[in-house]
Amino acid sequence: MTGFAFHNLGQDGAARRGRLVTAHGTAETPAFMAVGTAGTVKAMTADAVRATGTEIVLGNTYHLMLRPGAERVRALGGLHRMMDWPGIILTDSGGFQVMSLAKLRKIDEVGVTFRSHLDGSAHHLTPESSTAIQNALDATITMAFDECTPFPATHEQAAASMRLSMRWAERSRAAFEPRPGYGQFGIVQGSVFADLRAESAAALTGLGFEGYAIGGLAVGEGQQAMFDTLDVTTPLLPTDRPRYLMGVGTPDDLLGSIARGVDMFDCVMPTRAGRTGRAFTSRGILNLRNARFAAEDRPLDPACPCLACARHSRAYLHHLFRCDEMLGPMLLTTHNLSYYQTVMRGAREAIEAGRFAAYAAATRDAWSQGDDRHTL
Template identity: 80%
Template sequence: MTSFGFSLLATNGAARRGRIASAHGTAETPAFMAVGTAGTVKAMTADAVRATGTEIVLGNTYHLMLRPGAERVASLGGLHRMADWPGIILTDSGGFQVMSLAKLRKLDEVGVIFRSHIDGSAHHLTPERSIAIQHALDATITMAFDECTKFPATYDEVAASMRLSMRWAARSRDAFARRDGYGQFGIVQGGIFPDLRAESAAALTDIGFEGYAIGGLAVGEGQTRMFEMLDVINPLLPDHRPRYLMGVGTPDDLLGGIARGIDMFDCVMPTRAGRTARAFTARGIFNLRNARFADDARPLDPGCPCLGCARHSRAYLHHLFRAEEMLGSMLLTAHNLTYYQRLMAGARCAIETQTFEEYAVATREGWARGDD
């Protein structure tokens, strides 16, 4: 059985090139993880996700505990078997969704009592219950249960929220069933306050996790402030553990995060954009609903190996969205995930060759040039 581990293979400034080893295979970093909240990446088969170069997918505790139920997933062989994904699966703890989606929430030291956004049924989610659900799902990487601090919030509100999350992190660690090849990540909180971020990072490293996530960013504070927080947090985290920036983001966010030492990212942006006719390309973002594409026979993004670019024209993709055909969402979602994975592959190569800064500059220049 393979132990869960992280190997740092190269650095270029603060940028890191690494590899995660687990019970469900390996993943190269920097990595972008596809979001499969309810056990599926929307509009994609598992084979289609694999074809993009994706090596890690996400599931979500909150959504899967409500439907179809963690025990049912376990009885069907776990999420890997049920979703046809034998590779690495990371499960979010459900804390964000409880705060953003659930009804009639009541939070205390023990956990959160809430009502389902689906049918109004009552549930009690605690650190112990969240970890047990993630275990039942057979998550390769389990996330500690935390409170998602609102933004904006006062210093005292952020401090109280962060310290509650640190107490929950300790309970999450105690509840985690340690197995070869499986890992658990703690989540750094503290809003936009450097001293609170430092306190959180210290508390988590004292507990000890297989990896460390950074939560509570990309929630309205802006890219500049997010990068400022990364400059504070990353030097405080262990070099020999992966660093995961949660819920981020745009391609430009990814380049900035990598430059500051982030190893892992996830975001619904590429898949959600694919379902709404927006395409990420080497020349910026296109809206395929625009009339200018109606007679454009060129591929969407020359050089992209995805099915939409290799087999179809911009005009055809435009037609699919205008006709409200589901194939448009399928092709563009696959394209966007492929674009994100190619961006990550380029970053890994650039770090290995000590040219990451040049790679980032050239990539941003391509976006700025726009379409020919």
């Protein structure tokens, strides 16, 4: 079994072209990871996810611990076998979901006591139990347990939250069971404050994680503030470890973050948008529910090779959504995830060729031109 490693294969400015090597295969970076919260990427089979070019899928500790339960997943052969995904799986620690979904939560030094949003049952999640649950799920990449600092926060509030997360990170690291090809990522916090981000990065790198995530962004601070925070954070992280920006974002967010040295991304945006009729394309975002598409007998995006674009018309996709047929969300989710992977593949090729800035500019220019029926 191979060891866990990140290889930096090339660089163009701060943008990095890399390869992540794990016990469950390799992933080319920059990489967009599909969100499979409850052990499935919504509206997609595992084969459909693979066909988009996706190499890493996410699972979530909070949701899977509530149902079907981590021990049941373990008894069924682990999450890889259960969801038909032998490739890389990254599991979120559950901290963000506890803060955003759980009822009657109480945070203290030990961890978080909360009631399930499903049935009100009481639970306690700590750095140790979160790490143990992720181990039971057989996650390739385990995330340290943290508190996602809300925005806005004062410097004092952000500092207290970040320092609690750093103490939890130390306990998460101690609880992690090292195995060949498996890794654990620490999560940099500190809101939009440069000094707190630097303090957090220093604390985490001292613990020697296999990778480093940047959390607490895309929570309302705006794109420029996010980019400014990345400008001061990514240079502080080890160059020989992967960098993961959590919960981001739009294709434009991805391009800007890659330019600032980020290697890995995840977001529910492409799959959630696909279920509601919104398509990301090479000419911007389209809402397939709009009446203008009812008679358009042409592909959603001729530049895209996915099933939705290669086999179906815009008129048919519009019809599916107007009739509330489940095939509509399935096809559009497949398209959106395929398009995100197309953007990532283009970024990798551009970095290799030393022309990432030109690629990003051309991609943004095409979005700005809009959906001209004569040129798309």
